[in-house]
Amino acid sequence: MMGNYDLIIIGAGPAGLSASIYASRYKLNHLVLGVSPGGQMGEIYEIENYPGFPSISGRELIEKFLEHSKKFGAEIRNESVVKIKKNETGLFEVETSFGIYQAQALIMAMGAVYRKMNIPGEKEYTGKGVSYCATCDAIFFKGKTVSVVGGGNSTVVVALELADFAKKVYLIHRGEKMSAEPAWLEKLNNLKNLEILKDNEVLEIKGKEKVEKIILTKPFNDKVSLSVDGVFIEVGTDPGVELAKKIGVETDEQNYIKVNADMSTNIAGIFGAGDITNGSNKFRQVLSACAEGALAAVGTYKMLKLK
Amino acid sequence: MTHQNFWHVLKSKKAMENVFTDQNFDQEVLGSEKPVVVDFWAPWCGPCQMMGPIVSQLAKDLGNDVKVGKLNVDENPQMAQKFSVMSIPTIIIFKAGAVKEQLVGVQDLDSLKNVLNKIK
Numbered sequence: 001m002m003g004n005y006d007l008i009i010i011g012a013g014p015a016g017l018s019a020s021i022y023a024s025r026y027k028l029n030h031l032v033l034g035v036s037p038g039g040q041m042g043e044i045y046e047i048e049n050y051p052g053f054p055s056i057s058g059r060e061l062i063e064k065f066l067e068h069s070k071k072f073g074a075e076i077r078n079e080s081v082v083k084i085k086k087n088e089t090g091l092f093e094v095e096t097s098f099g100i101y102q103a104q105a106l107i108m109a110m111g112a113v114y115r116k117m118n119i120p121g122e123k124e125y126t127g128k129g130v131s132y133c134a135t136c137d138a139i140f141f142k143g144k145t146v147s148v149v150g151g152g153n154s155t156v157v158v159a160l161e162l163a164d165f166a167k168k169v170y171l172i173h174r175g176e177k178m179s180a181e182p183a184w185l186e187k188l189n190n191l192k193n194l195e196i197l198k199d200n201e202v203l204e205i206k207g208k209e210k211v212e213k214i215i216l217t218k219p220f221n222d223k224v225s226l227s228v229d230g231v232f233i234e235v236g237t238d239p240g241v242e243l244a245k246k247i248g249v250e251t252d253e254q255n256y257i258k259v260n261a262d263m264s265t266n267i268a269g270i271f272g273a274g275d276i277t278n279g280s281n282k283f284r285q286v287l288s289a290c291a292e293g294a295l296a297a298v299g300t301y302k303m304l305k306l307k
Numbered sequence: 308m309t310h311q312n313f314w315h316v317l318k319s320k321k322a323m324e325n326v327f328t329d330q331n332f333d334q335e336v337l338g339s340e341k342p343v344v345v346d347f348w349a350p351w352c353g354p355c356q357m358m359g360p361i362v363s364q365l366a367k368d369l370g371n372d373v374k375v376g377k378l379n380v381d382e383n384p385q386m387a388q389k390f391s392v393m394s395i396p397t398i399i400i401f402k403a404g405a406v407k408e409q410l411v412g413v414q415d416l417d418s419l420k421n422v423l424n425k426i427k
Contacts, residue, residue, distance in 0.1 A: 019327045033412075035357040042353035059351055078360045080415070097364070097416050127394040127411030136352035140379065210393065230393070 002099035005031050005299050008092065009023045010243070011109030013039025015274025017065040017074075018293030019107050021269050024072035026301040031101055032069070032076040033094065037112045038062030040237070040275070041286055043135040044154075045161035048183070050286050051269070084247050092269065102220055104304055105269045107296045108257060112237035112275040112284070117149065120204030122233070129211025129230045134158040138165045142232045144273055146170070147214055150234035151178040156204075158234050159194060160187060169194045170226065174201045205231055214296070237284070239276045252278045263296035269303070271296040323366035325376030329383040335376070337404040342426055343374040344419070347379045347390075347397040357413045358396040364416055373423060381404055 006024055009016045012034025023030045036042060039184065044058030053061065069076070079096035084106070087093050114132040116122060122130055131137040134148075138161055144165045149160045151173040159171045171188070176199050178185060188194060197220055204215040207224050211231055214237045216224045241249070250258045250266040256278035263271045272279070273292040280288035327345055336343045346362045348355035359377075361401055366375035380387040380395060390399055390406065400408040400422065407426050410419075 036353045038353060040353075042351075043357075078356070080357070098359075127397060127409075128391070129393055131394050133352065133354060133394075136349065136354060136396075137394045139349070140387070210391065276404060 002069060003031065003101050004091075005029050005101065005103040006304055007031075007105045007107065007297075008033060008094050008101055008103040009107045009109060010034075010084075010094070011039060011107075011111055011274065011276075012037045012076055013109065013111050013274060013289065014065065015109035015111070015276075015289040015293035015296075016107070017069045018290040019109060019273055019297040020069045020074040020293075021072055022074075022294045022297035023300070024069070024074060026297060026305075028297070028301060028304070030101075031072055031103070033079050033081055033096060033101070034076065034079070034296070035080045037066060037076065037078065043133050044286075045135060045157050047286060067207070081243060087249070101138075103269065105300045107263075107271045107273055107293070107300065108249070108265075108276060109273045109293060109296070110240040110243065110276050111289075113233055113240045114233070115236045115238050117202065117204060117233055117235055119204055121207070121211075122219050122231075125207060125211045125231070128209065129207065129228075129295070130205060131230060131232050132234075134161050134232050134234075137230075137232075138162055141166050144229040145165050145227065146230035146232060147172055147202070147226070148226045148234060149173075150173060150236070151180065152236060153180045153184060154236075155234040156180040156184040158190060158232055160184075160191070162232065163191045165195050166230075170197055170228065171195070172197045172200055172202055175199065184241050202231070205285045237275065240275060244270075244272070251307070254278075256282065259292075261295075262299035262302070263292055264299055264303070271299050321376075323363050323370065325366075325374060327376045327383070327386070329385040332378075332383075332386050335374070335402055339401070340376050341372060341374045342423065343376070343401045344423070345391045345399050345401065346375075346377045346411040347380050347387055347395050347399070348377055349379060349395055352395050352419070355396045355415050358398075361414065361416050361419070365419055368416075369420070369423065372427065400426060 006028040007030040009032045041058040083095040146166040147170040201217045257272040259277045274289035275294040398410040
């Protein structure tokens with residue numbers, strides 16, 4: 001056993017780090033376990049809707065979050081949780097590849113994972129032109145032609161990012177209207193090297209050693225085949241609930257952890273926060289994740305100290 | 308604070324792994340007598356941060372039999388291009404100067420060890 005805490009926060013994105021800041025303020029002895037500090041936020045090229053920062057990169061904002069939580073004494077470990085169980089004494093045991101930690105309460109803030117398209121060629125060419133992280137991989141597509149698939153805010157931000165690197169960007173959206181904020185959509189219209197293919201879908205990704213083209217459901221410039229060097233898939237996320245489900249945390253029909261107003265779950269001592277929950281009308285913003293993290297920390301405090 | 312030293316707040320232990328570059332790659336990797344694990348990464352890549360501690364642990368656990376190290380693709384674009392790395396993190400395992408395995412995306416410690424056991 002490597003330490004006994006009031007609270008263990010699993011996940012070090014906006015929800016987890018906000019929970020940590022509030023936990024520190026409420027003097028909860030806590031540990032943050034996160035595989036990727038910042039979580040999905042670290043991959044956001046530009047954030048323009050977080051108050052106080054008219055425009056900031058996800059990376060810079062995490063840096064501030066980390067600094068802030070560290071300043072108040074957060075212990076953050078870059079470790080991946082493999083197992084959670086409740087022991088005979090009622091404490092939660094959280095196992096990582098590096099050790100086992102125990103705590104009276106848990107906040108699950110593991111965020112979400114990328115949704116795949118499940119089309120031919122997607123798996124085969126992952127890492128050979130197919131990417132789910134533009135921030136990681138944009139550098140490999142300098143001066144090349146790429147496509148981005150999706151229609152939400154993240155799709156648009158990725159398209160804007162790629163337009164800074166690539167010679168040409170095709171944004172492929174299956175509907176007529178995109179769900180992204182109009183403020184983002186406006187920015188797209190100003191780009192000379194970006195073209196939007198609406199009401200169209202990618203059927204297949206083809207190539208030899210690496211991606212060479214995609215096959216569309218409807219012709220574009222009279223052809224269903226479109227030559228590209230890269231395919232960036234941004235078709236949404238699914239909650240990362242595997243660990244939560246294993247210990248019996250209840251989820252909704254879309255697999256989001258069901259939370260109450262104080263972010264508690266069906267299991268006493270387990271709270272949820274951020275993109276993993278069905279809270280905040282599933283808005284999945286940095287802002288709403290932070291708010292849920294704060295609520296979960298206070299919920300934990302009330303449960304542990306005011307009972 | 309630049310993003311190069313951005314993650315310093317989380318690094319507590321001294322790194323066990325080697326640092327490979329475009330310059331030392333031929334000698335350190337291709338010329339190595341032991342099998343070599345190369346982690347292609349960049350500081351701005353979130354998923355690469357997940358690999359960091361796993362690679363360090365691998366170096367600690369298998370350091371006697373295997374050479375383990377990291378290559379920053381931003382500072383060393385030649386090797387990334389040479390081995391067709393188009394997504395990071397990518398792990399490439401070399402033996403006697405040849406590519407034995409190329410793994411894309413975050414790998415866990417146990418599966419990396421399994422792959423290495425088959426190669427050794």
